[in-house]
Amino acid sequence: AQKITQTQPGMFVQEKEAVTLDCTYDTSDQSYGLFWYKQPSSGEMIFLIYQGSYDEQNATEGRYSLNFQKARKSANLVISASQLGDSAMYFCAIFGTGFQKLVFGTGTRLLVSP
């Protein structure tokens, strides 16, 4: 079975600074995918970034980058130049067995202060 662990229930960062949200995973699959989603207070789930287990380079999408360390089974999300609108819950997720379903972590609440 797949498992995602997010050890930071909450994080604070000042506007314009960078922040790293931790995510470690456990899987016995050789091929898997890792995702990060953002959930603002409105409830919608916004896809941020994806990393495939065989991707040699770390994924980047604008201000989001994924620090993928396969040997350590970690997939930390780095948000550069934080903005007030980045305040939200952030979920790390992994594709389950056979790439059928997503397994989510417990989430990290990020608060960006002016």
Added chain:
Amino acid sequence: GAVVSQHPSWVICKSGTSVKIECRSLDFQATTMFWYRQFPKQSLMLMATSNEGSKATYEQGVEKDKFLINHASLTLSTLTVTSAHPEDSSFYICSARDVGQGDPFGPGTRLTVT
């Protein structure tokens, strides 16, 4: 990008009645859709995988007779909460499998059973 809509966005119903929630993929066909439930300040819990033209696959502990899922077309899946009770009050959110697009999510439905 791939867009998923959900209707209604919120609903209040009386205990004992049934409520239907629709999930639509707007600009792509989705043979597989997923239904999640989220309690306040918790992560998403997968309830079931909805497959077009076949029976849904329910996660352990989810009552299939209470949460009826119908995936009658490649763009529509419905979740019906039958004989709703106050403990069914929750945030229900769907997603659709769109390969390479990170499983886009609908905006969610907030159900309150009085």
